Amino acid sequence: MEYILTTNALTKQYKQFKALNGLSMHVPKGAIYGFVGKNGAGKTTLIRLICGLQEPTSGSYTLYGVEHSEKNIVKSRRRMGAVVETPAIYLDMTAEENLREQYRILGIPSFDGIQELLRLVGLENTGKKKAKNFSLGMKQRLGIAIALAGDPDFLVLDEPINGLDPQGIIEIRELILKLNREQQITVLISSHILDELSRLATHYGIIDEGHMMKELSADELEVACRKCIRVEVSDTKALIRVLDRMNVDYKVLSDTKADVFAKLHITQLTLALAQEGCEIISVQERDESLESYYISLVGGGENV
Amino acid sequence: MYKLLRADFYRMYHNKRIWLCIASMIGVAIFFSITQYTAMDYSVPLSRVIFLPLTFYGIAIAALISFYIGEDFGDGVIRNKVVAGRGRCSIYVSNLICGLSACLLVYVLTTVVTVAMGINYFEKDVTFVEFGTFFALGLFTSLVFGSIYGMLSLLIGNKSTSIMVCMCLAFGMLCLCLHTNQILVQQQYKDGILNLHYVSGAKRVMYEFLHDINPFGQIAQLSSMTCLNWKRWVGLDILWIVVAVGLGNVLFQRKNIR
Missing domain, CATH: 3.30.70.100 (Alpha-Beta Plaits)
Known part of the structure; x- marks a missing residue:
């Protein structure tokens, strides 16, 4: 099986606290990988590490087969998009301006794809409305649009449905399924809302106290839960x-x-x-x- | 790097805080000029006015830089830059260059407005060379302000904390400057009698050093168009900038971004 992301005994320690404790995981290509764990289990810490926001204390991870310590990891990271915790958007800019800014950061010369992205996440009619006036669901969708700006084939979403109303949850779920099915984007989605995750995920990783308790596919889970x-x-x-x-x-x-x-x-x-x-x-x-x-x-x- | 600079400059240009900062500083320049022109019975020399509004420059810049850089962390957009595969060094330097450019813009516009008003209303006691020399020294001081606040904001990585720290530092440096200035302006003799508040020897050298290393001390010298030692001024400024860029960059590489 081809893996987009693998981690090997990954550990992250903050002073005396081990947020990740020898975590090993495998995210297969094309999967919607549900990363399950309670608050403080280490889900966001792992996402911060693979996004390059923090360095592991020990252990390693590979992204598209490239070790995190290699220089080329930067290139691998360009193939991924991420929304870590809260959507990373400029609140005093419109949805389109936010995307234009991300296009500049990525060095994409043409802004042609922006309208298509806005349509994809359902924000094409927001016009001159600033992001600070968006609902939480709209901000979340804009965050996903920004993460999709570089045309990634691996999307990392950290608790994307936290705080959303039922309609917002459905919209995000449908968007993730659409991206996975129509654009073959591999999705790593962390959540502690298990019911919602079970409607999406094709694979699961269950983490507790920074340690991977079990990795299994949805089929294996079905057998275990039959x-x-x-x-x-x-x-x-x-x-x-x-x-x-x-x-x-x-x-x-x-x-x-x-x-x-x-x-x-x-x-x-x-x-x-x-x-x-x-x-x-x-x-x-x-x-x-x-x-x-x-x-x-x-x-x-x-x-x- | 170029891509990041383009994105950062676009954001700076569209950030209303820079325009607010420029407007405030120009407002201060106009206010000072009018006050000096109307409040004095005698003709005020241009040298006393030309850099006077810069007294507030260090505080205005502290607010601007900490807001601008802090916003990147506050809104979380710095994460987009890292995930987009931009190196930490590029992110640091790009933010710093952008911040320094904003500092220079505020400095130049404030000075130009003051000069434009001043040459019409005040006694022209400043030669072009004198103005050029002090203006150049002021450019160095601007870069020091920008480097210090930029480094702190990037290393703190939290909008509200960086605003608080930069403002506290600004007021702290201002207080230090007021103290050193008060000591250094004392005359050795007052009405022919030895002034007991006058400091000399090693103590004076230390006070002069403190006055020169403190960018607010440099602003104090600039506003009166006097200079204790321009070589030391420039040398210390270069040291500040090297530390802020070099050390700040090294520490930023290791920083845990949330």
Whole structure:
């Protein structure tokens, strides 16, 4: 698999505090990589490092296969766009002026693409309105437009839906999906709003206390979170015999509990268990989500 | 670098604070000229007026530079420059060049307005060479102000903190200048009696050095068109600029940008 970004034992220490502690991650090309973690887990620190805003204390990362310590990393960085924390825009300029300024910074000689960018993020009708009078969602979209100014193929978005209203969240989500599907832009999106992230991401990285807990694809997550029926019985050996006869997938959890990954005919199961002399104590349908998977992985937290 | 300079100059040109700063300084120049012209019974010499409005220059420039550079950090746009692959050195130097240009513009316009008004209303006791020499010294002082405030604003990396620090420094240097100036203007004898407030020897050398190294001290000399030691003035200015550009740049490379 081709990776846009990989990190290897990346560590960032501020005095005695380790914001990143040996973090290793892999962002595949073409993915929407959901970077999940509670507040203070190290998500923004990682983004600051890969954007070149800060230097790692130890470890390394590669961007498009170029090591961060190499001189060419600057060229690799030109292929990415980023919105770190708050959108980086001049508040006393209009949307178009902000984009023109970014074009100058990038050294793009023609401003022809600006209207197209404004259309893409839905800001084509803002005219002479200054950015300071924009709503939070508009500022966020302008920040994304600026990040897209250099025609990047890797977009890094740090908490892009924080503080947005439901309409704003939908707009940003649709924009990210559009960029990923239509322009094949790889997106790294950090968030602690798991429900929203699960609607977007094709890959996940779950970080806690600066350490990568788990990296998995959306398919792998689906398998890990698949629907099941938790059956509590008096004798799991009898349950195993019955389930084997029924030829269904299951996982024994304890002497009395098992998860069954199939649609069960409850009457049939009850009768079969009765014949084995086994009683059913309870039957529960379980539907795990990214949130419950995350909680099971990091043990929950105040800011999840 | 050229691309960054182009972007920074565009922003500076469209930043209303620079025009506000220029307007304020010209306002001060007009006010001082009118006051000197109307308040005195005798004909005031041009040498006393020509650089007088620059007394406020160090404070106005502190506000302008810290606002302008602080805005890059406050609005977070400095991040766009780094992500766009622009080197830290280029970002630092470009911001500094832009800030210094603004300082020079304010200085030149303020002086030109004062001279234009002054030659019509005040006693012409300044030769072109004298004016040119002090004007050139003033250019160095302008660059020192811009370099110090620019370095601080870039290293602090926070708009409100850099404004506060630059303004405090400006007032601090102004107070130091008032103190050194008060000591240095004392005559050795007053009415034929030895003045006890007059300092001499090593102490005087130290006060002169403090007056020369302090850009407000240089402004004080400029406003009265006197110069303790022009070589030391220029030498210390070059030292300030080298430290601000060199050391500031080195520290900026290591700075954690948020």
